[in-house]
Amino acid sequence: MHLDHAHPGPAAVGADARCPDGTRRALRIGLGGPVGSGKTATVAALCRALRTELSLAVVTNDIYTREDAEFLLRQAVLPPERITAVETGACPHTAIRDDISANLEAVEELEDTVGPLDLILVESGGDNLTATFSKGLVDAQIFVIDVAGGDDIPRKGGPGVTTADLLVVNKTDLAPYVGADLARMAFDARAQRGELPVVFQSLRGEPGAAEVADWVRRRAAAWTA
Known part of the structure; x- marks a missing residue:
């Protein structure tokens, strides 16, 4: 499940995008989140x-x-x-x-x-x-939370939830077993993040991390264009 927000602009390419020898350095994407979020x-x-x-x-x-x-x-x-x-x-x-x-x-x-x-x-x-x-x-940050951590996590906010370039709500397959309300999580994430994108995923089946991979592809393409 994906919240259909407008995506922020691509990663900026400036002087720090190059190594000392003048070659293009790699795009760096950070992944953070609580213990056990995936x-x-x-x-x-x-x-x-x-x-x-x-x-x-x-x-x-x-x-x-x-x-x-x-x-x-x-x-x-x-x-x-x-x-x-x-x-x-x-x-x-x-x-x-x-x-x-x-x-x-x-x-x-x-x-x-x-x-x-x-x-x-x-x-x-x-x-x-x-x-x-x-x-x-x-150059960009992904923040990973999971439904087993509580469906109130998006509502609690915090810099990771509110400012990361991409928020991933992981382990959606566990929602029925832990009583998590995915619709509520989506609403709260939208309220906290505005236009910043959110992806709901489960790695236990298809499409897995496909949406996150597509987001990374777009960032990488913009970085090297």
């Missing part, structure tokens, strides 16, 4: 959908482990050299918003070793509704 599963689905069209890589963030990166490696969604992990050592939002140096180093190393790349997905570790990415790290 960020890593969404990243895996995007890799499967886009890997034959775009040259892409992934940076994951976890506090003390490489769990998310290892999940992606087990799923074989990309060659191992295209997946790297950052161990933040603190709340994940610190490494994606406050001190982004470790993530920038990981991104630049991927571009150096497996580039040129079209797209880098930067996944935050599980955080709360305040998690946002620094604009110095990513």
Whole structure:
């Protein structure tokens, strides 16, 4: 289910869109959201959908482990050299918003070793509704919530819900089992986000992450046009 809002303009292409050697750098898209919302599963689905069209890589963030990166490696969604992990050592939002140096180093190393790349997905570790990415790290942000977390999450707002370039409401297949009202979630998301787009998805069947993949394709096309 997709809320039919007008989409915001494509990612701007400015001086920071180029590497020091003058070549075009990859588009960077961040994925954040609460623990268990399905960020890593969404990243895996995007890799499967886009890997034959775009040259892409992934940076994951976890506090003390490489769990998310290892999940992606087990799923074989990309060659191992295209997946790297950052161990933040603190709340994940610190490494994606406050001190982004470790993530920038990981991104630049991927571009150096497996580039040129079209797209880098930067996944935050599980955080709360305040998690946002620094604009110095990513060019666009996807925020993932899930219906099992409560159908009042869109109503509660928070920077992730209200300002992300794309809001994904995941695990819609669980709505009947947890008593979630999807229509209410859609109404509340519209009230919080205005014209910013929202996608409702379930990765348990078709179309899966197809709408999110289409959104990423449009951003990537605008970035390289």
